[in-house]
Amino acid sequence: MNVLVYNGPGTTPGSVRHTVDTLRYLLEPHYAVSTVSSKVLLQEPWQAKTSALVFPGGADLPFVKECRPVIPAIKDFVSKKGGRYIGFCAGGYFGSSRVEFCQGDPLMEVTGNRDLKLFPGTARGPAFDGFKYKSDVGARASRLLVNNGTEFSCYYNGGSVFVDADSCDNVEVLAHYSESIDVPFSDTNSNTKPAAVVLCSVGKGKALLTGPHPEFIPKLLEKGEHDSDFPAHLLDELKKDDTKRLEFMHYILSKLGLKTRSNYANYHIPSLTPLLMVNNPYNNAVKSNDFEERVVENLDDVIVAGNHLEFSAEEDSFELFKGISDSFKEASTHLDKNDPKNSVKTIVIPNDDEFASMGNVAPNFNFQKYFMTLKESNNIGSILMYGEVVTSTSTLLNVNRTLLSSLPENRILHVGDVQLAGRGRGGNSWVNPKGVCASTAVISIPLVSPATNQNISISFVQYLAMLAYCKAITSHGSGFEDLPVRIKWPNDLYIMNPDYYYSKNLQLLGKKFDHKLVPLTDIEPAYVKVAGLLVNTHIFGDRYTLLLGCGLNVSSTGPTTSLDRWVDILNEERKKQNFSVLPHVEKEKLLADYMNYLEDILKTFINRGVCYLLPEYYNYWLHSNQIVTLSDHGNTRAMITGITEDYGLLIAKELAPGSDYSFTGSVFNLQPDGNTFDIFKGLIAKKA
Structure with a gap:
């Protein structure tokens, strides 16, 4: 099942990155965590394949504008289909029944009702004074008192308090602010502490809303993923409580009903490993050395640096080494503990006499078995580019066109055991x-x-x-x-x-x-x-x-x-x-x-x-004689009968009213990239 993180107008890149990385860290491999746009939520059949929908930090008003057409589907997903909604900070405002933000400030005030109404009351903020949009100047380490008795410091920047949450029948307060806040947190003179994180029961589903940012990762903040206004003293306090932060995230996700990684406390996101470019040893016509020669021919900025070549393509920088025994350790060192997104990518071409020892550097892939199974005459797949941990086997080649043009033609199969940034057809990304x-x-x-x-x-x-x-x-x-x-x-x-x-x-x-x-x-x-x-x-x-x-x-x-x-x-x-x-x-x-x-x-x-x-x-496909509804053609009922032999369009023949067997004579030819096919509803809708 999927956990979908909204990434569109209203979000900030940092909030999306922290949200995705934290959820992947805790939830995979039980869920595929990926980013989606409002267009995907509006047009794709996401509900049946999704366990949780997440709205990260940013600004609530753009969420309202961009996602207004999707709100009925979100409410249906939670209340009727038993789905989960997670709203961090701005996502918490968005998921409440009413927003009261910076009341009395003519430049920043946002006040109004909201349509999701997952939390039945008001999200009022900022809980602490000093907030500025697109700035960390008002950021702080807020102390959270968890309802299990623990307490820790958590990154905060502009989030809400959930007014009178302790008095709501369908709401469980998972954490309170332990410090005094700067806005009223009760309209009924309640003596409870201000609610910072709430879990709401909504029909068959649940909604987890937060005012602070328990998903923010101190190590990412330490790497400079914040603006110049970030208070330097925050890092030490946040780093000190990072273990408690992860325990809290594990706790609230479990309360939401999601299954978390059992070894999350000891889990570490792996570093990239070198890419081994290995030619078929049983086919003398295949030479991976051609790649080195073509790199030199195709690129103008190739640098000889000691025992390797350095060059840059459109999106990434590369280092090309020759010989495992001479350079694999060095190539690995250049990747160790570096951010995979910005790290140089290292490629190692083994010497001809090193094939038998490949298992020493790639214990999880049997090169001999692969090449013994591959037909000796095969071109496709005759050069294997293997990495134990890679960014994305597809994206690496797709975004670096000069690298792609330098590869031996019609021969490369790029394989990764673990992908840190896999890509899907709709632009979604996930960890394999x-x-x-x-x-x-x-x-x-x-x-x-x-x-x-x-x-x-x-x-x-x-x-x-x-x-x-x-x-x-x-x-x-x-x-x-x-x-x-x-x-x-x-x-x-x-x-x-x-x-x-x-x-x-x-x-x-x-x-x-x-x-x-x-x-x-x-x-x-x-x-x-x-x-x-x-x-x-x-x-x-x-x-x-x-x-x-x-x-x-x-x-x-x-x-x-x-x-x-x-x-x-x-x-x-x-x-x-x-x-x-x-x-x-x-x-x-x-x-x-x-x-x-x-x-x-x-x-x-x-x-x-x-x-x-x-x-x-046709022996293998699901759709022979499947009856579908063409929502873009007046909800016409049609039967799928095949694919056209000219452009590969789906053939759907209109059924006579009330019949599952008789046709009217009208035929629809549908494009794969122009329509979305929800097999679970037998529905084909046109994409915008």
């Missing part, structure tokens, strides 16, 4: 934990087919890449063909929900592609997402260069399910039938098979066309 296989294949396709002289429509590539991955999964070994993987249009991979499997007492052994096991009306409870594909496109000369980024949950315990979980389920059936048990998925073999199938499929596509591939694609 261990167990999620993150990869980006760099492929090259001509603009025109050399066999047919027809222009090539690259919109099909996202479909074909998912087909290749499905074939790799279901052919991983005898028995893997029973794994219930399915493709959701246009580029997500879904698998049956284990809860659905057990609730229906299904048997999958020997069933392969039996779609009748799950009625189309049961798609919502039956399937959950296990992978997503992101395609970025560049043109160099007469060829497309496409980045096929995919994160596949092989063995991680969250946030939905994994391939290995399904191997265990199939093995329960196999044991009952006295069949041999299936081994868990080997990511190296899976990736190599993915590259093998991808190369064969793309050759067929380029030389013969997509018509030879669509029948097999």
